Amino acid sequence: MAESTQHVGNPWEGVAIAAVPDRLLAGDLVDEIEFLAARARSLGSAHANAMLAPLDLKVRSYSVLAVVCGGSEPSQRELADFLRLDPSQIVSLVDTLEQRGLVSRAADSRDRRSKVIRATAAGMELYQRAAAAVRTAENTSLAALDGPERDQLRVLLRKIAFG
Amino acid sequence: MAESTQHVGNPWEGVAIAAVPDRLLAGDLVDEIEFLAARARSLGSAHANAMLAPLDLKVRSYSVLAVVCGGSEPSQRELADFLRLDPSQIVSLVDTLEQRGLVSRAADSRDRRSKVIRATAAGMELYQRAAAAVRTAENTSLAALDGPERDQLRVLLRKIAFG
DNA sequence: CCATATAGTTGAGATTGTCAATGATAATTT
DNA sequence: AAATTATCATTGACAATCTCAACTATATGG
Numbered sequence: 001m002a003e004s005t006q007h008v009g010n011p012w013e014g015v016a017i018a019a020v021p022d023r024l025l026a027g028d029l030v031d032e033i034e035f036l037a038a039r040a041r042s043l044g045s046a047h048a049n050a051m052l053a054p055l056d057l058k059v060r061s062y063s064v065l066a067v068v069c070g071g072s073e074p075s076q077r078e079l080a081d082f083l084r085l086d087p088s089q090i091v092s093l094v095d096t097l098e099q100r101g102l103v104s105r106a107a108d109s110r111d112r113r114s115k116v117i118r119a120t121a122a123g124m125e126l127y128q129r130a131a132a133a134v135r136t137a138e139n140t141s142l143a144a145l146d147g148p149e150r151d152q153l154r155v156l157l158r159k160i161a162f163g
Numbered sequence: 164m165a166e167s168t169q170h171v172g173n174p175w176e177g178v179a180i181a182a183v184p185d186r187l188l189a190g191d192l193v194d195e196i197e198f199l200a201a202r203a204r205s206l207g208s209a210h211a212n213a214m215l216a217p218l219d220l221k222v223r224s225y226s227v228l229a230v231v232c233g234g235s236e237p238s239q240r241e242l243a244d245f246l247r248l249d250p251s252q253i254v255s256l257v258d259t260l261e262q263r264g265l266v267s268r269a270a271d272s273r274d275r276r277s278k279v280i281r282a283t284a285a286g287m288e289l290y291q292r293a294a295a296a297v298r299t300a301e302n303t304s305l306a307a308l309d310g311p312e313r314d315q316l317r318v319l320l321r322k323i324a325f326g
Numbered sequence: 327c328c329a330t331a332t333a334g335t336t337g338a339g340a341t342t343g344t345c346a347a348t349g350a351t352a353a354t355t356t
Numbered sequence: 357a358a359a360t361t362a363t364c365a366t367t368g369a370c371a372a373t374c375t376c377a378a379c380t381a382t383a384t385g386g
C-alpha cells in the first residue's frame with residue numbers, strides 16, 4: 001500500500017490474475033498456440049472490460065463500434081463475418097448501440113435486404129474515448145513485450161486471423 | 164474437387180470461414196492485438212472442436228485433460244487458475260471426465276479440502292489421440308505461418324499469457 | 327416466371343460466464 | 357486452546373453468449 005490515501009482507482013487494478021505454479025507449466029498445453037492465445041485473450045479482455053465499464057461498453061460492443069467508426073459503412077453481415085459472430089448477435093448489438101444513439105441503420109440503395117451501419121457524431125466521440133481506454137488496457141496486458149515485440153506479434157497474428 | 168469420390172471427410176473441411184472485404188481491414192481494430200488474438204482463437208477453436216468432436220471432446224474438456232495428463236497432479240483450484248475458468252466450471256468438467264473414466268479425484272493428504280486430479284489409463288490413451296487431432300487442427304489454423312514464425316509466436320504469446 | 331440463395335430478424339435451447347452461499351478444513355490471531 | 361479469518365470444492369441462480377432453425381423481404385440465375 002502506498003502512503004497516499006487518495007484512491008484514483010484505475011479499473012484494471014481490480015483485475016485478479018492468479019499466479020500459476022511452475023509444476024503446471026511443464027505440460028504440453030503451454031506449447032499450443034491456441035491455448036496461449038486463449039489465455040492471452042482472456043487476460044486482455046478482463047483488463048479491457050474493466051477499462052470500458054465506465055463507458056458502458058464491453059469488448060463486444062466496443063468491437064462493433066470500432067468497425068463502424070472505421071468509416072467502411074459495413075452491413076450487418078459483414079460485421080458478423082469480420083467479428084466472427086452470429087448475425088443474430090449483431091442484430092442485438094446494433095440494436096442497443098442504435099438505442100444509445102451511437103450508430104444508425106440506413107437502407108442500402110443497391111441491396112434493399114441489406115442495411116448500412118454508420119456511426120453518429122456521439123458514436124464517434126464515445127469511440128475516441130473507448131479506444132483510449134482500450135489502448136491503456138492493452139498496454140498493461142502487453143507489459144511483458146517491448147515495442148518491436150508487439151509489432152512482431154501483430155504481424156504474426158494478422159497472418160492467421162486473416163488470410 | 165478431386166476426381167476421387169471417396170469421402171474421407173476431414174472434419175475441419177466443414178468449418179466455414181467467411182472472407183472479409185478489404186474495406187473493413189482499413190479500420191483501427193486490425194491493429195489491436197487483443198482483437199487479432201480473439202479472431203485467431205475463434206478460428207483455431209472452430210477447427211480444433213471439429214477435429215475433437217469424434218472423440219467426444221471440445222477444446223474445453225480437452226484442455227482439462229491435457230493439464231491432468233501432464234502429470235502435475237493439479238488441484239481443481241490450480242486447474243481453474245491455469246485455464247482461467249471459474250472453480251465451479253472445473254467441478255462440472257471434472258465431473259463428466261470422471262464419469263467417463265478418464266480422470267480420478269483423490270484426496271490430498273496435505274490438505275483435505277483439496278482434491279488431486281489424475282488421469283486414468285483410459286484418460287491418457289484418449290489424450291494421445293486428442294492431442295494428435297489438435298495438432299492437425301493447429302496445423303491448418305496456422306497454415307499461413309512457417310516453422311520459425313510459429314516458434315516466434317509461441318514465445319511472444321507465452322510472455323503475455325504468463326509472467 | 328420460377329427456383330434458389332441471401333440479409334436481417336425473431337425466438338428457442340444449449341453452453342458458458344459470474345457470483346453468492348455453504349460445509350469442511352486450514353491458517354492466523356488472540 | 358479458542359476464536360477468527362481464509363481457502364477448497366460444491367451447489368445453485370442468473371446473465372451473457374453461442375448455435376440453430378424458422379420467417380419475411382429481396383436478389384439472382386435459369
